[in-house]
Amino acid sequence: VEPLQQFINREQARFLAEVSEWLRIPSISSLPDHREDVARSAQFLAQHLETLGADKVEIWPTPGHPAVFATWKHAPGKPTVLVYGHHDVQPVDPLAQWTSPPFEATLRDGRLYARGSVDDKGQLFMHVKAIEALIHCLGRLPINVSMIVEGEEESGSENLMGLFHEHARELQADVVCVSDTDMFQPGLPSICIGMRGLAYFEIKVQTASGDLHSGTFGGAVPNATIVLSRILASLHDAQGRVSMDGFYDDVRPASAQERAEIRKLPFDSKVFREQSGAFVELGEAGFTTLERLWLRPSCDINGLSGGFQGAGAKTVIPNVASAKVSFRLVANQSPQRVEQLFRDHVARACPAGVQAEIMAFHSALPYHAPTQQPVFELARTALARAFGRPAVYVGEGGSIPFVREIGDATGKPCLLLGFGLPDGNSHAPNEWISIENFAKGIESLAYLYQDMGRIEVARS
Amino acid sequence: VEPLQQFINREQARFLAEVSEWLRIPSISSLPDHREDVARSAQFLAQHLETLGADKVEIWPTPGHPAVFATWKHAPGKPTVLVYGHHDVQPVDPLAQWTSPPFEATLRDGRLYARGSVDDKGQLFMHVKAIEALIHCLGRLPINVSMIVEGEEESGSENLMGLFHEHARELQADVVCVSDTDMFQPGLPSICIGMRGLAYFEIKVQTASGDLHSGTFGGAVPNATIVLSRILASLHDAQGRVSMDGFYDDVRPASAQERAEIRKLPFDSKVFREQSGAFVELGEAGFTTLERLWLRPSCDINGLSGGFQGAGAKTVIPNVASAKVSFRLVANQSPQRVEQLFRDHVARACPAGVQAEIMAFHSALPYHAPTQQPVFELARTALARAFGRPAVYVGEGGSIPFVREIGDATGKPCLLLGFGLPDGNSHAPNEWISIENFAKGIESLAYLYQDMGRIEVARS
Numbered sequence: 042v043e044p045l046q047q048f049i050n051r052e053q054a055r056f057l058a059e060v061s062e063w064l065r066i067p068s069i070s071s072l073p074d075h076r077e078d079v080a081r082s083a084q085f086l087a088q089h090l091e092t093l094g095a096d097k098v099e100i101w102p103t104p105g106h107p108a109v110f111a112t113w114k115h116a117p118g119k120p121t122v123l124v125y126g127h128h129d130v131q132p133v134d135p136l137a138q139w140t141s142p143p144f145e146a147t148l149r150d151g152r153l154y155a156r157g158s159v160d161d162k163g164q165l166f167m168h169v170k171a172i173e174a175l176i177h178c179l180g181r182l183p184i185n186v187s188m189i190v191e192g193e194e195e196s197g198s199e200n201l202m203g204l205f206h207e208h209a210r211e212l213q214a215d216v217v218c219v220s221d222t223d224m225f226q227p228g229l230p231s232i233c234i235g236m237r238g239l240a241y242f243e244i245k246v247q248t249a250s251g252d253l254h255s256g257t258f259g260g261a262v263p264n265a266t267i268v269l270s271r272i273l274a275s276l277h278d279a280q281g282r283v284s285m286d287g288f289y290d291d292v293r294p295a296s297a298q299e300r301a302e303i304r305k306l307p308f309d310s311k312v313f314r315e316q317s318g319a320f321v322e323l324g325e326a327g328f329t330t331l332e333r334l335w336l337r338p339s340c341d342i343n344g345l346s347g348g349f350q351g352a353g354a355k356t357v358i359p360n361v362a363s364a365k366v367s368f369r370l371v372a373n374q375s376p377q378r379v380e381q382l383f384r385d386h387v388a389r390a391c392p393a394g395v396q397a398e399i400m401a402f403h404s405a406l407p408y409h410a411p412t413q414q415p416v417f418e419l420a421r422t423a424l425a426r427a428f429g430r431p432a433v434y435v436g437e438g439g440s441i442p443f444v445r446e447i448g449d450a451t452g453k454p455c456l457l458l459g460f461g462l463p464d465g466n467s468h469a470p471n472e473w474i475s476i477e478n479f480a481k482g483i484e485s486l487a488y489l490y491q492d493m494g495r496i497e498v499a500r501s
Numbered sequence: 502v503e504p505l506q507q508f509i510n511r512e513q514a515r516f517l518a519e520v521s522e523w524l525r526i527p528s529i530s531s532l533p534d535h536r537e538d539v540a541r542s543a544q545f546l547a548q549h550l551e552t553l554g555a556d557k558v559e560i561w562p563t564p565g566h567p568a569v570f571a572t573w574k575h576a577p578g579k580p581t582v583l584v585y586g587h588h589d590v591q592p593v594d595p596l597a598q599w600t601s602p603p604f605e606a607t608l609r610d611g612r613l614y615a616r617g618s619v620d621d622k623g624q625l626f627m628h629v630k631a632i633e634a635l636i637h638c639l640g641r642l643p644i645n646v647s648m649i650v651e652g653e654e655e656s657g658s659e660n661l662m663g664l665f666h667e668h669a670r671e672l673q674a675d676v677v678c679v680s681d682t683d684m685f686q687p688g689l690p691s692i693c694i695g696m697r698g699l700a701y702f703e704i705k706v707q708t709a710s711g712d713l714h715s716g717t718f719g720g721a722v723p724n725a726t727i728v729l730s731r732i733l734a735s736l737h738d739a740q741g742r743v744s745m746d747g748f749y750d751d752v753r754p755a756s757a758q759e760r761a762e763i764r765k766l767p768f769d770s771k772v773f774r775e776q777s778g779a780f781v782e783l784g785e786a787g788f789t790t791l792e793r794l795w796l797r798p799s800c801d802i803n804g805l806s807g808g809f810q811g812a813g814a815k816t817v818i819p820n821v822a823s824a825k826v827s828f829r830l831v832a833n834q835s836p837q838r839v840e841q842l843f844r845d846h847v848a849r850a851c852p853a854g855v856q857a858e859i860m861a862f863h864s865a866l867p868y869h870a871p872t873q874q875p876v877f878e879l880a881r882t883a884l885a886r887a888f889g890r891p892a893v894y895v896g897e898g899g900s901i902p903f904v905r906e907i908g909d910a911t912g913k914p915c916l917l918l919g920f921g922l923p924d925g926n927s928h929a930p931n932e933w934i935s936i937e938n939f940a941k942g943i944e945s946l947a948y949l950y951q952d953m954g955r956i957e958v959a960r961s
Contacts, residue, residue: 342730343726
């Protein structure tokens with residue numbers, strides 16, 4: 042048995058106890074009430090890294106939430122890996138749907154359940170424990186590591202690029218490594234080579250100065266919930282295509298070969314429905330489910346609100362209604378252009394005299410990995426060694442805004458080694474991470490960093 | 502000066518103080534938390550009627566909320582009027598939009614502001630004070646009066662007809678009189694000769710067992726808020742017509758004369774928009790606003806709910822979404838047939854595999870008055886005498902389920918003498934009643950009852 046594997050298996054219970062303590066902190070970055078919790082989460086991580094031989098651990102404040110930065114620079118002439126992760130988490134509502142409390146990490150059926158367990162505290166912690174394992178087993182880290190763990194990923198990473206500009210020198214690296222994605226299926230190690238971008242909006246419709254009696258006025262005045270429903274319904278056509286003019290203009294058409302490779306993956310509709318809980322597969326006509334997720338853009342309503350929402354009946358014509366609307370983008374779409382198309386579309390769909398206001402929230406550019414870079418092959422080897430099965434390239438429907446931005450800014454490849462699973466509920470109640478993936482992920486990362494230590498780099 | 506007028510004007514301040522005390526009781530019948538308040542409201546009224554010489558005052562319990570019944574049967578050989586009203590009120594949300602607290606009746610600018618001030622405690626109380634004025638000025642009531650004041654009008658009047666069957670003999674009358682409608686405009690006394698019916702539903706869509714991440718799954722799974730928006734948008738066509746198959750089959754076409762009479766009324770678009778607060782007039786193509794309200798059926802969404810409704814952004818695909826949907830009906834539509842059409846429409850509009858559940862709330866048949874009955878002319882005379890201006894016949898977009906049902910059950914005419922005003926906010930924040938209408942309404946009702954006392958009726 043490998044010493045690294047032996048150490049990781051032996052210490053696994055302690056690793057889980059440590060990450061569980063971190064998961065107790067409700068670091069929800071999008072809710073102002075949790076501001077202090079996000080700060081506490083950064084402090085917890087920083088204190089933990091201090092115990093692992095880092096030569097520098099700093100908390101970087103921002104106008105929003107703080108990031109944690111650390112370095113282990115003990116391998117001159119060897120490559121530098123920049124590990125990126127985030128310590129903030131999604132909101133937890135609807136709370137009633139959680140089987141165990143979201144901030145009391147709970148082991149159940151080979152899974153660790155908690156908000157943040159897989160997205161992303163649990164996965165970032167795997168890098169931390171890989172570093173600990175290497176130091177323990179080899180006496181030192183065979184490569185140089187920098188680590189930046191932001192506190193605003195779930196609310197738009199608004200200050201991350203600012204930190205990159207401010208700390209450009211400290212964040213220089215040969216490769217960026219991120220664990221915030223999923224494996225294709227249990228036991229099948231996966232490297233993510235594409236991510237969709239994001240453009241997220243809120244739309245608010247107002248039709249009158251106040252609510253009106255639906256008997257006295259029904260049929261003769263505009264109704265904000267009807268106007269909003271009609272605008273929202275106009276965003277898709279009957280074939281499931283986004284029906285905003287110009288939306289597909291910038292979409293890179295997928296090659297026949299790309300589509301063929303995706304079709305080779307062991308996709309199972311029944312498993313997909315079981316894992317997602319979706320009653321049916323449904324999307325753009327002419328594409329498979331994986332193509333819809335990885336190659337095609339999409340539009341979702343994320344929330345809907347207006348009028349009387351209590352129990353029973355209230356005969357009212359709502360004067361205000363609002364919705365959250367988001368678009369997932371693929372190369373070469375840009376959030377800025379999609380925002381303009383959305384504004385134009387709503388302006389055309391809104392009846393004269395009715396007010397429709399649009400607010401833009403965070404956005405992200407889509408990402409495609411430079412798989413010709415040698416580090417991708419090293420990663421496949423390390424994953425195969427830990428999991429005992431060849432690794433596959435996959436796409437990811439979600440966004441990590443950072444990935445594309447750092448790629449553009451540094452010109453360095455970004456390795457997306459994710460250990461979540463498709464039904465991990467990362468933004469839903471009952472989020473979990475597989476205990477097996479937690480251990481094998483730590484092992485994979487330790488092998489990868491060990492193998493990278495055989496490479497010599499010339500410093501200018 | 503008439504003694505009745507003199508008495509009413511002199512005692513007006515006391516009348517307002519009395520009704521204000523009643524208005525302090527938050528008798529919201531549709532919210533289970535207010536069950537005790539509705540019961541207290543019935544007790545308050547019963548105790549007040551005891552002081553006004555009624556020969557019988559009873560609280561009639563029901564499986565829902567209690568009704569108050571009272572009689573003054575001191576005029577043998579004279580007609581009996583059955584006064585109907587309701588002592589329950591609408592919910593008050595959004596509470597933040599109230600200028601003064603909804604259950605602290607407040608005099609401001611010639612208006613009494615409170616939930617229930619016009620709908621319907623304030624208007625029912627005008628009958629009570631007309632009775633008091635007649636007894637004071639004439640020494641006795643010149644007609645017989647029965648009064649039934651239910652506690653469930655705002656939640657569907659579910660037990661009212663049961664009370665009518667149970668107490669058929671006690672509720673016998675020659676004419677039914679209801680004050681729960683509006684005057685066409687300030688100073689213009691109005692008799693309502695038509696009311697729309699109602700069919701009210703909740704629709705709930707479910708697409709998956711739980712919420713899903715909109716990145717990981719967006720574009721490949723159904724979204725409950727999108728499905729719901731598309732179903733709701735399909736309820737109207739681009740001309741503002743309800744686009745459910747068969748919806749207009751039973752609509753009685755209006756005659757050219759009816760439409761011409763409606764066009765003679767002093768309708769002013771600018772005043773309509775100012776009073777309603779609606780930014781524009783909007784409805785079925787080919788009809789005027791008054792025709793849309795009085796002659797045409799309509800469909801409104803009364804509430805909309807799904808997914809993330811908090812501040813900020815959450816990248817979630819909602820698995821559940823719901824809406825309240827109601828239809829206003831005209832003769833000869835029936836709620837039962839509209840329910841079937843709605844269920845058929847939703848079943849066709851819902852994608853395969855997605856669940857759409859429909860619950861039916863309360864309903865009401867549309868109503869048309871028998872204006873050839875002599876009591877309508879008596880009422881016009883009484884109104885003209887109090888207000889100094891001829892009364893007009895108007896329609897009403899809203900529903901009082903009772904009116905049509907009692908009309909059908911008894912074959913007796915129903916007089917709808919309403920003293921609200923179109924911008925009275927009866928189901929919205931800042932509900933109010935005009936102090937002037939409150940006084941002149943009491944006066945009108947006293948004259949009407951006095952004049953009816955000149956009629957002799959033969960009892961079988």
